[in-house]
Amino acid sequence: AFFNVAFRFDEPWQHPYPPGPVFADPAWWRDRDQGNELAKGNLAPFHAEIDFGKLKRRATDNMSGKPTGVPTSGPMDRILASHVETKQGVDYSKTCGSPTDCQGELRGRLQPYAIYVPGKPKPPGGYGLTLLLHSLGASYNQFSDTRNQSQLGDRGGGSIVITPEGRGPDGWYYGHAGADTFEVWADVARRYQLDPSWTAISGYSMGGYGTYKFSTQYPDLFARANPVVGPPGLGIWVPPSPPTPGGDASNTNRMLASVRNIPFLIWDGTIDELVPVAGATAQAETFDQLGYRYAYDLFTTSDHFQLAVNDQYAPAASFLGSHRVNRNPPHVSYVVNPKMDFPKAGTVADHAYWLSGLKLRDSSGDAPLGEVDARSEAFGKGDPTAGPTQHGAGVLTGGNDQAMPYVEQSKAWGKAPSRTRRNVLRVDATNLSRVVVHPARAKLSCRAKLSVTTDGPLDVKLAGCHRTVSFDAGAD
Numbered sequence: 393a394f395f396n397v398a399f400r401f402d403e404p405w406q407h408p409y410p411p412g413p414v415f416a417d418p419a420w421w422r423d424r425d426q427g428n429e430l431a432k433g434n435l436a437p438f439h440a441e442i443d444f445g446k447l448k449r450r451a452t453d454n455m456s457g458k459p460t461g462v463p464t465s466g467p468m469d470r471i472l473a474s475h476v477e478t479k480q481g482v483d484y485s486k487t488c489g490s491p492t493d494c495q496g497e498l499r500g501r502l503q504p505y506a507i508y509v510p511g512k513p514k515p516p517g518g519y520g521l522t523l524l525l526h527s528l529g530a531s532y533n534q535f536s537d538t539r540n541q542s543q544l545g546d547r548g549g550g551s552i553v554i555t556p557e558g559r560g561p562d563g564w565y566y567g568h569a570g571a572d573t574f575e576v577w578a579d580v581a582r583r584y585q586l587d588p589s590w591t592a593i594s595g596y597s598m599g600g601y602g603t604y605k606f607s608t609q610y611p612d613l614f615a616r617a618n619p620v621v622g623p624p625g626l627g628i629w630v631p632p633s634p635p636t637p638g639g640d641a642s643n644t645n646r647m648l649a650s651v652r653n654i655p656f657l658i659w660d661g662t663i664d665e666l667v668p669v670a671g672a673t674a675q676a677e678t679f680d681q682l683g684y685r686y687a688y689d690l691f692t693t694s695d696h697f698q699l700a701v702n703d704q705y706a707p708a709a710s711f712l713g714s715h716r717v718n719r720n721p722p723h724v725s726y727v728v729n730p731k732m733d734f735p736k737a738g739t740v741a742d743h744a745y746w747l748s749g750l751k752l753r754d755s756s757g758d759a760p761l762g763e764v765d766a767r768s769e770a771f772g773k774g775d776p777t778a779g780p781t782q783h784g785a786g787v788l789t790g791g792n793d794q795a796m797p798y799v800e801q802s803k804a805w806g807k808a809p810s811r812t813r814r815n816v817l818r819v820d821a822t823n824l825s826r827v828v829v830h831p832a833r834a835k836l837s838c839r840a841k842l843s844v845t846t847d848g849p850l851d852v853k854l855a856g857c858h859r860t861v862s863f864d865a866g867a868d
């Protein structure tokens with residue numbers, strides 16, 4: 393049984409345009425030529441002749457002295473050795489599609505992923521890192537050799553773009569499927585110098601859901617986000633009904649308070665047959681009601697697949713830009729959703745920025761949440777003023793299709809006003825029994841005044857200060 397046959401440099405990439413071969417003769421796994429030869433019982437075309445003398449001398453050429461053909465930039469596929477093996481090999485009988493720790497099709501230690509390395513000199517501070525998450529039923533090669541991949545990668549000084557497989561086509565980035573993203577990230581960081589503050593996230597369809605999910609769970613990892621035709625919940629969401637089949641626990645709309653410090657560019661279509669426009673619009677309206685920064689572009693003649701076929705993402709690349717993560721903002725909002733936590737897979741979201749150790753007081757029920765809003769006055773900054781809701785229109789050009797018109801709703805922030813610096817921390821907590829504050833990162837001293845509002849008993853611990861203060865329901 394062969395997972396892959398080595399020494400092939402000319403397997404074709406699959407492209408989203410023209411759309412005919414996507415379904416008639418697909419090559420998403422880059423195994424079309426390999427499959428044809430294996431069907432004949434012949435591996436002869438896939439070999440390399442090795443001079444062991446040169447190998448011992450660490451030569452990098454083959455016997456003919458010509459370059460080996462191993463790429464150093466552009467689109468590539470890699471295979472990492474995961475530290476997790478739920479079962480050897482591949483199990484195609486296992487389907488996912490629910491908010492559980494599904495093990496996925498790819499069960500073993502060998503996990504593939506796609507990577508794009510910009511063909512320009514490495515930036516002095518290291519490459520950026522952009523997660524580009526794949527769709528339901530697709531693979532890690534969904535974006536390989538597309539403008540979606542290259543435009544996001546070539547922006548600014550150069551951002552490495554990675555698309556994890558997620559241990560299969562339908563894991564929805566839960567449990568081990570979600571952990572695969574971080575294993576890929578770590579594998580890339582071992583091989584390339586990355587600028588840890590320059591990170592962004594995007595994804596298409598299920599990958600758009602992953603963009604919402606990872607951003608709300610781990611907001612201090614990303615500077616900006618761009619979900620494309622991404623459902624806010626796992627499956628179909630038409631408010632006021634819960635998402636199907638994911639249920640309320642999978643609905644990121646309930647967690648959007650977490651992305652106070654992440655601007656979003658949201659792309660959806662009016663005639664999307666898989667992501668109803670009602671749910672997409674409700675997501676945008678929640679951004680607006682929170683007073684957060686966002687742009688919601690609704691393509692007026694687009695179904696679920698047209699943006700992928702069109703393959704034009706220059707405006708998204710411009711929006712993601714070279715913005716850096718502010719890991720110590722003055723104001724932190726965060727929603728804890730324990731139903732998205734999978735300790736055995738190593739994916740637990742109970743911390744953000746200078747807050748950690750967040751623990752729910754009551755985790756009963758099908759969709760419990762806890763929420764904290766914390767503001768340090770020691771920064772000497774107030775909240776930026778949210779501007780009025782703006783409405784406009786535009787046309788996306790330069791893609792494979794004709795120009796794609798859209799209407800836009802957006803909100804921006806003004807400049808943060810200066811305030812008197814005070815050694816004061818204000819905390820408003822709901823359904824939390826514990827909050828750990830890291831005072832140095834919040835510019836607070838161990839003697840900071842705590843002004844706390846809570847709906848029940850709450851312990852606030854100042855890390856490294858040997859100080860924990862208990863509060864009862866009400867304001868102190």
